[in-house]
Amino acid sequence: MEIKRGTPVFPGVTIGPALVLDTEGYRIPQRFIASEQVEAEVERFRQGQAAAVLEAEDNRRTVSDKLGGQYGAIFTFHVLFLQDPTLQQEIISAIREHGWAAEYAVSRVMRGHAKDFERVAQGPFASRAADLFDLEKAMLRNLLGHRREQLQHLNVPVVVLAHDLTPSETAALDPAMVHAFATEAGGRTSHTAIMAGALEIPAVVGLGKFLTDVSGGDLVIVDGNRGLVILDPDDETRASYEVARKSFHKFESGLTQLRELPAQTRDGVRIALLGNIEFPHEADHCLERGADGVGLYRTEFLYLGLQSDPTEAEHLDAYLRVIRALGPQRPVVIRTLDLGADKFATPSEPANHERNPFLGLRSVRLCLKNLPLFKTQMRAILRASAAGDVRIMFPMVSTLAELRECKRILAEVKRDLDAEGVPFNRQLPIGTMIEVPSAAIMASQLAREVDFFSIGTNDLVQYTLAADRTNEHVASLYNPADPAVLQLIRMVVAAAEQQGITVNVCGEMSGEPMYTLLLLGMGLRQLSVTPHNIPEIKKLIRSVSVEEAEAVTDEALRLETGRDITNFLREQTRRILPEVVG
Ligand code: PEP
Ligand code: MG
Numbered sequence: 203m204e205i206k207r208g209t210p211v212f213p214g215v216t217i218g219p220a221l222v223l224d225t226e227g228y229r230i231p232q233r234f235i236a237s238e239q240v241e242a243e244v245e246r247f248r249q250g251q252a253a254a255v256l257e258a259e260d261n262r263r264t265v266s267d268k269l270g271g272q273y274g275a276i277f278t279f280h281v282l283f284l285q286d287p288t289l290q291q292e293i294i295s296a297i298r299e300h301g302w303a304a305e306y307a308v309s310r311v312m313r314g315h316a317k318d319f320e321r322v323a324q325g326p327f328a329s330r331a332a333d334l335f336d337l338e339k340a341m342l343r344n345l346l347g348h349r350r351e352q353l354q355h356l357n358v359p360v361v362v363l364a365h366d367l368t369p370s371e372t373a374a375l376d377p378a379m380v381h382a383f384a385t386e387a388g389g390r391t392s393h394t395a396i397m398a399g400a401l402e403i404p405a406v407v408g409l410g411k412f413l414t415d416v417s418g419g420d421l422v423i424v425d426g427n428r429g430l431v432i433l434d435p436d437d438e439t440r441a442s443y444e445v446a447r448k449s450f451h452k453f454e455s456g457l458t459q460l461r462e463l464p465a466q467t468r469d470g471v472r473i474a475l476l477g478n479i480e481f482p483h484e485a486d487h488c489l490e491r492g493a494d495g496v497g498l499y500r501t502e503f504l505y506l507g508l509q510s511d512p513t514e515a516e517h518l519d520a521y522l523r524v525i526r527a528l529g530p531q532r533p534v535v536i537r538t539l540d541l542g543a544d545k546f547a548t549p550s551e552p553a554n555h556e557r558n559p560f561l562g563l564r565s566v567r568l569c570l571k572n573l574p575l576f577k578t579q580m581r582a583i584l585r586a587s588a589a590g591d592v593r594i595m596f597p598m599v600s601t602l603a604e605l606r607e608c609k610r611i612l613a614e615v616k617r618d619l620d621a622e623g624v625p626f627n628r629q630l631p632i633g634t635m636i637e638v639p640s641a642a643i644m645a646s647q648l649a650r651e652v653d654f655f656s657i658g659t660n661d662l663v664q665y666t667l668a669a670d671r672t673n674e675h676v677a678s679l680y681n682p683a684d685p686a687v688l689q690l691i692r693m694v695v696a697a698a699e700q701q702g703i704t705v706n707v708c709g710e711m712s713g714e715p716m717y718t719l720l721l722l723g724m725g726l727r728q729l730s731v732t733p734h735n736i737p738e739i740k741k742l743i744r745s746v747s748v749e750e751a752e753a754v755t756d757e758a759l760r761l762e763t764g765r766d767i768t769n770f771l772r773e774q775t776r777r778i779l780p781e782v783v784g
Contacts, residue, residue: 223365254341289312308341363416382405392672415433474494477497495533501517501520501536538596544559577618587627593632637661654705657705660710684767714735718751718775745779
C-alpha cells in the first residue's frame with residue numbers, strides 16, 4: 203500500500219479500479235485472456251516486441267546519419283533491452299502464468315524494472331528509468347495500434363489517474379463511469395480542478411509523480427476530503443474507508459434539509475449564497491442546493507467541442523436555459539468570455555503560444571481585440587436580459603480605461619439592438635471582477651463605474667503572490683489567507699461600501715468553510731461558490747453571528763503569515779462546526 207498526498211479539489215471518497223492515462227494518454231487496463239488464447243497472446247507480444255525493435259533500429263540509423271554514431275548509440279541500449287531474452291521470458295511468463303493480456307504484462311514488467319532503476323538514485327543507471335518508460339510506450343504503441351480505447355467508451359466504473367487533464371478532457375469525463383480522478387499536476391484553483399466541481403466527482407490534483415507506481419486495474423482510493431490517493435490499499439484501510447465513505451454520504455444527505463432555509467447568521471444577517479456554474483445544466487445543481495442565484499456563469503465553456511466561435515443564438519440559448527431554470531427572482535451574473543491562459547483558445551484566435559499566457563492576451567484583453575466576438579456575446583447577454591434578472595460582468599479588468607472601453611462597447615451594442623427594435627433591460631447591472639492587484643488598488647475609482655464587484659480570488663491570489671494557480675510546485679505559496687491578499691480584499695470591500703455597491707467573492711476561497719468566518723468578518727455579504735459547497739457554507743453561516751466572525755477576523759488579521767492565519771482559521775472553524783473541517 204502506498205499513500206500519495208496532493209491537493210483536494212472535490213470532496214468525497216471513491217474506491218475503485220484505476221484507469222491510468224500516461225502522458226501520451228494510453229490506457230493500460232488489467233485485462234485477462236482465456237486459457238486457450240494464451241499462446242496466441244504470446245505470439246502477439248512477440249510481434250509487438252519485434253516491431254518495437256525495428257523502430258529502435260530505425261531510430262539508431264536516422265540519428266547516427268544526422269548527428270553521428272555516438273548519438274545513435276543511445277538507441278543501442280533500446281535495441282539490446284528490447285531483445286533481452288530475460289525480459290522477454292519475464293513478460294511471456296506473466297502472460298502464461300497470470301493469463302494477462304500482452305499490454306498489461308508489458309506494462310507491469312517494464313514498469314517494475316523502471317522503478318528498480320529509479321531507486322538507484324545516483325549513478326549511471328538512474329537515468330535509464332526514463333528510457334524504460336519510453337520503451338514501454340513503444341511496445342504499447344505497437345501492441346495497441348488502433349485499438350487504443352477511448353475514455354468516452356468506458357463500460358465499467360473507474361478512477362482516472364493521469365499526469366494532467368486539460369479542462370476539455372475533464373469536461374468530457376462521464377461521471378456515470380468515472381467515479382473520481384487524480385492527477386500528478388495541477389493546483390487548487392486550476393480550471394481542471396474547477397471542472398471537478400461541475401462533474402461533482404471526488405478529485406485530487408498536484409500529487410507529484412506517482413503514475414509509475416500504479417497499473418491499470420489496480421485498486422485505488424481517492425480521498426477528496428483529505429487530498430489523498432491510496433494505491434493498493436490493505437484490507438484494514440479499505441474497510442475504514444468504506445466506513446468513512448458511508449459517514450460522509452450521511453453527512454452530505456443531512457445537509458439537504460438546509461435547502462429551504464435562508465443563509466442567515468445567528469444574529470439575523472442575511473447572506474446571499476450564490477452558485478458558480480460552467481454549464482447550463484448546473485443551474486439545476488444550484489436549485490437542488492437552494493442557491494439564491496448564479497453569482498458567476500463562466501461562459502468560456504461554451505467553446506467546448508465547437509469548431510468555430512459560438513453564434514449569438516448559441517450564446518442566447520445557453521443563457522436562456524439558465525435563466526428559465528432559475529426563474530425571475532434569482533439573479534444570473536453572466537461573465538463575458540475569459541478565454542486564454544489555461545482556458546480554451548477560440549477557434550478564430552487559436553492559442554498563439556505566448557511566453558506568459560497568464561500575463562498575456564487573456565480574457566477581456568482578448569475580447570477588446572476581437573470586437574465581433576465580444577459584441578456577439580454582449581448582444582446575447584442583452585437579449586437574455588429581457589427574460590430575467592441578468593447581470594453582466596467583465597473579467598480580468600486591470601485598468602479603469604479597460605473597464606470604460608468595455609462599457610463603451612456595451613453602449614454601442616445597446617444602440618444597435620435599439621435600432622433593430624430588439625428588447626433588453628436598459629438598466630442591465632454592470633459589474634467587474636476584481637482579480638488583478640491593480641484593480642484592487644484602484645477599487646475606489648472602479649467602484650464609481652459599476653453596479654457591483656466580484657472578487658476573483660483564484661486569480662487575485664496568483665497575481666498578488668506571483669504563484670501560478672495551476673502549478674503544484676508553488677502550491678504552498680498560493681494561499682488565499684496570505685496577509686497581502688487579505689489587505690487587497692479589505693480595500694475592495696471598503697471601496698464598495700463607500701460607493702454603496704455590492705461586493706461578492708466568487709473565487710474558490712468563498713466555497714471553503716475555513717474562510718467563511720474571515721469573509722463574513724471582513725464585511726462580505728455575498729458569496730458565490732461551487733453549487734456542491736452551498737449547504738456546507740450555509741450551515742456554517744447559520745452557526746455563527748457576525749459579531750463572532752468579526753472577532754475571529756480581527757485576531758486573524760493581527761497574525762503575520764498566511765500559514766498562521768490559515769491554522770488559526772481552521773481551528774476557529776473546527777470549534778464552531780468540526781464536521782466541515784477536513
Ligand atoms: C477567479 O479568478 O477567482 C475566478 C472566479 O475566475 P476564474 O477562476 O474563472 O479565473
Ligand atoms: Mg479569474
